Amino acid sequence: MELEHFVIACLVIFFSILIYIGIQKSKKSQQNKGEQTNNIKQEKKINNQDLLIPISIYFGSQQGTAARFANQLAEEGKEYGFITTEIDLNEIEFTSEMKQGKVGIFCMATHGEGEPTDNAKKFIDWLQQPQSSLIEYKFTVFGLGNRQYEHYNKIGKLTNELLEKQKAVRCYKYGEGDANSTLEDDFIDWKKDLWNELKISLKDLKKQKPESKENSESESESETEKQKPEDDDNKKRNNINSISGSSFRLVVNDNNQEINFDQAQGQFDFQTKQFLKAKYCQVISINQLRQNVQDGSTLHIILDTGREGIEYKTAMNLGVYPENDDQQILDIANYLQENLDTIYNLELLQQNNKAKLPFPSPLSVRKILKYFVDFNGQLMKNTIIKLSKITNDEKIKDQLIHLTTEEGKKEFQQIVDIQKITIFQLIQKNNIQLNLAQFIELCPRISPRLFTIASSNIKSPQYVEIADSLLFDDLPDGTQKIGLCSQYFLNIQKKLQQGESVKVRVDFRESSFKLPDDPNKSIVMIGPGTGVAPFIGFLQERQIFLQSQLQKHNEYILYFGCKHENGDFIYKDQLREFERTNIIDQFYTAFSRDQEKKVYVQDLLNKNSQWIYNKIKEDSIVIYICGSTNMGNSVQNLIKEILIEYGNQSPQEVEDKIQNMEKLKFLIKELW
Ligand SMILES: Cc1cc2nc3c(=O)[nH]c(=O)nc-3n(C[C@H](O)[C@H](O)[C@H](O)COP(=O)(O)OP(=O)(O)OC[C@H]3O[C@@H](n4cnc5c(N)ncnc54)[C@H](O)[C@@H]3O)c2cc1C
Ligand SMILES: Cc1cc2nc3c(=O)[nH]c(=O)nc-3n(C[C@H](O)[C@H](O)[C@H](O)COP(=O)(O)O)c2cc1C
Numbered sequence: 001m002e003l004e005h006f007v008i009a010c011l012v013i014f015f016s017i018l019i020y021i022g023i024q025k026s027k028k029s030q031q032n033k034g035e036q037t038n039n040i041k042q043e044k045k046i047n048n049q050d051l052l053i054p055i056s057i058y059f060g061s062q063q064g065t066a067a068r069f070a071n072q073l074a075e076e077g078k079e080y081g082f083i084t085t086e087i088d089l090n091e092i093e094f095t096s097e098m099k100q101g102k103v104g105i106f107c108m109a110t111h112g113e114g115e116p117t118d119n120a121k122k123f124i125d126w127l128q129q130p131q132s133s134l135i136e137y138k139f140t141v142f143g144l145g146n147r148q149y150e151h152y153n154k155i156g157k158l159t160n161e162l163l164e165k166q167k168a169v170r171c172y173k174y175g176e177g178d179a180n181s182t183l184e185d186d187f188i189d190w191k192k193d194l195w196n197e198l199k200i201s202l203k204d205l206k207k208q209k210p211e212s213k214e215n216s217e218s219e220s221e222s223e224t225e226k227q228k229p230e231d232d233d234n235k236k237r238n239n240i241n242s243i244s245g246s247s248f249r250l251v252v253n254d255n256n257q258e259i260n261f262d263q264a265q266g267q268f269d270f271q272t273k274q275f276l277k278a279k280y281c282q283v284i285s286i287n288q289l290r291q292n293v294q295d296g297s298t299l300h301i302i303l304d305t306g307r308e309g310i311e312y313k314t315a316m317n318l319g320v321y322p323e324n325d326d327q328q329i330l331d332i333a334n335y336l337q338e339n340l341d342t343i344y345n346l347e348l349l350q351q352n353n354k355a356k357l358p359f360p361s362p363l364s365v366r367k368i369l370k371y372f373v374d375f376n377g378q379l380m381k382n383t384i385i386k387l388s389k390i391t392n393d394e395k396i397k398d399q400l401i402h403l404t405t406e407e408g409k410k411e412f413q414q415i416v417d418i419q420k421i422t423i424f425q426l427i428q429k430n431n432i433q434l435n436l437a438q439f440i441e442l443c444p445r446i447s448p449r450l451f452t453i454a455s456s457n458i459k460s461p462q463y464v465e466i467a468d469s470l471l472f473d474d475l476p477d478g479t480q481k482i483g484l485c486s487q488y489f490l491n492i493q494k495k496l497q498q499g500e501s502v503k504v505r506v507d508f509r510e511s512s513f514k515l516p517d518d519p520n521k522s523i524v525m526i527g528p529g530t531g532v533a534p535f536i537g538f539l540q541e542r543q544i545f546l547q548s549q550l551q552k553h554n555e556y557i558l559y560f561g562c563k564h565e566n567g568d569f570i571y572k573d574q575l576r577e578f579e580r581t582n583i584i585d586q587f588y589t590a591f592s593r594d595q596e597k598k599v600y601v602q603d604l605l606n607k608n609s610q611w612i613y614n615k616i617k618e619d620s621i622v623i624y625i626c627g628s629t630n631m632g633n634s635v636q637n638l639i640k641e642i643l644i645e646y647g648n649q650s651p652q653e654v655e656d657k658i659q660n661m662e663k664l665k666f667l668i669k670e671l672w
């Protein structure tokens with residue numbers, strides 16, 4: 001113990017000297033962009049060196065937002081003198097990590113219909129059992145959700161309640177955010193007093209032996225390392241990219257050998273881990289599903305999973321890892337003064353065994369920018385703050401910081417929500433000079449886009465089909481911004497037309513859409529637009545079943561809707577053929593704009609309300625709803641109204657009935 005303290009004290013002194021040298025250096029060479037931030041961070045750290053309390057920051061994340069929040073907390077916590085580590089809930093042994101004397105911050109997203117994210121399933125199961133280790137364990141929770149969903153922030157709330165119930169001790173208030181509108185602001189509000197309150201509430205843990213001695217050592221080592229490139233006035237090109245706050249640097253690799261993703265080893269960011277587990281599939285074809293493309297475009301995409309087949313099940317979700325556009329990549333490389341063919345090694349600056357890399361290397365600038373850097377997505381305030389630390393121009397710095405403040409809220413909404421400005425546009429607009437490593441650090445990883453599989457694994461085990469409704473946002477200047485994955489598939493379509501062979505990286509995820517075993521249930525499928533996708537798979541399966549079976553089981557009823565019968569009626573011929581051959585028993589279509597008064601699927605359902613009520617009452621119906629959250633909510637509200645009207649029940653009884661139907665899988669939704 002004594003020795004421990006002595007070592008720490010030495011480190012503090014050593015550290016201070018380093019900082020001092022750093023400051024002197026920075027005074028000399030003002031042109032070095034990243035350095036200022038470096039110093040700010042280090043000074044803050046030094047003031048709090050006495051607080052060597054380890055805090056684990058766990059995340060339950062599907063698309064990466066919760067992982068980003070956890071990463072942000074880990075970075076901030078370090079500035080306040082804590083030893084923070086962000087941890088994927090899928091990668092730990094709960095009983096040994098969550099116990100008295102330890103501290104956990106949980107960033108928990110809700111997925112599906114009020115379900116845990118894939119990486120938090122095991123944890124939530126564990127948490128629901130009595131766990132004596134949790135007594136006196138210190139925790140706080142931030143939930144990520146979206147108010148458009150029925151079960152708003154269910155997992156954040158549940159995590160918070162279960163930890164409390166298991167007698168863990170709260171060390172900071174519960175918070176949650178709404179991705180429909182104010183998620184990042186909610187997060188910022190919640191964490192305002194987090195670190196200062198933790199300093200107080202964790203005081204008694206202060207005297208504890210720092211959990212990871214190697215942690216604090218490597219910290220100081222990393223600071224030494226960070227100084228190196230800046231120390232050297234004739235900076236060698238191969239060291240230039242070590243920047244403030246990041247845990248890696250880029251070093252030119254002269255062997256000209258890029259990594260094969262299948263052989264990548266080491267620890268990587270949450271999303272990169274998923275990328276590495278995904279597989280390449282050959283694109284067989286991409287065709288237009290609409291009758292005309294006046295109002296938009298829906299592509300039918302067929303992929304080959306390979307002869308041995310990556311096995312999939314009907315109505316599963318396909319995760320697609322989109323790639324950035326080649327022209328954009330070139331523009332960015334030029335701006336960063338990088339050559340697309342330069343191959344870099346990524347080197348960790350901390351020899352900490354928990355440190356992660358953003359992606360595997362050696363890798364060319366081209367591939368780094370193509371696969372791993374999301375420079376098109378929605379800007380976060382935290383990114384703008386980081387960017388403000390890179391520029392030395394005080395005026396621009398102030399402008400950027402202003403955007404992230406309460407006073408700058410209107411302006412932020414204007415450029416982010418309405419103009420949808422990207423990080424690269426913001427950098428260009430302000431003429432901010434930065435290097436590749438800084439750019440990588442500013443941008444998140446690309447997250448996979450999900451698609452509901454529109455084919456049956458029984459009909460075509462080797463081929464997977466999806467229907468992709470391309471996303472175009474209208475901008476105030478009259479131009480359109482196309483979604484990342486939308487652009488990706490459009491580009492691939494062009495390449496196929498030119499005879500090129502193209503592969504896309506994909507993975508498969510479970511979905512809740514499964515057919516019932518009970519042969520007496522009526523299957524009601526409600527899927528306007530691309531929401532019809534999973535039902536194409538269901539119907540293909542039924543076709544095969546009916547060909548081999550004499551007796552007809554179940555009853556299949558489809559509700560479909562779109563704007564025009566002769567416009568965006570996707571799978572029109574196939575669905576009409578299903579109808580003609582009685583694969584579909586009843587087919588209802590709502591073409592909202594083909595007559596004066598708008599008609600939607602819920603209006604057609606309403607016409608059959610008595611029948612629906614009877615079926616629900618007898619428990620002889622399974623209702624599937626797929627498509628937009630808006631549509632799904634309208635349909636569910638209608639079902640509630642029907643139950644109230646015909647069943648003479650109170651709103652509360654109806655609410656309970658709906659919850660019960662969801663639990664028994666008589667009402668299944670997949671909304672996005
Ligand atoms: C479970 C599930 C199933 C799905 N199934 C299907 C399906 O079968 N068919 C289908 O077509 N789609 C489906 N989707 C939707 C699909 O995953 C994609 O979200 C959709 O295709 C758009 O992807 P994109 O990359 O083109 O758009 P993105 O680039 O992801 O853009 C999406 C939105 O993000 C915002 N945004 C993007 N960039 C910025 C910026 N710089 N600033 C501000 N805001 C920005 C905008 O609001 C934009 O409209 C499904 C989604 C889920 C979750
Ligand atoms: C398919 C899907 C289902 C979702 N279901 C819910 C839900 O039931 N309740 C909720 O509050 N939020 C729900 N959300 C919103 C997410 O929790 C929210 O977008 C969050 O920021 C995602 O975090 P992640 O990127 O870490 O996965 C859902 C989002 C998607 C894409």
Ligand SMILES: *[C@@H]1O[C@H](CO)[C@@H](O)[C@H](O)[C@H]1NC(C)=O
Pocket residue numbers: 147148180181
């Ligand atoms: C979602 O956001 C939109 C636009 O910001 C808003 O109009 C709508 O009311 C929000 N929905 C919910 C359920 O909060």
Ligand SMILES: *[C@@H]1O[C@H](CO)[C@@H](O)[C@H](O)[C@H]1NC(C)=O
Pocket residue numbers: 518519520
């Ligand atoms: C389905 O209905 C038939 C006829 O009403 C009945 O004989 C059979 O037992 C039912 N099957 C199930 C699984 O309920």
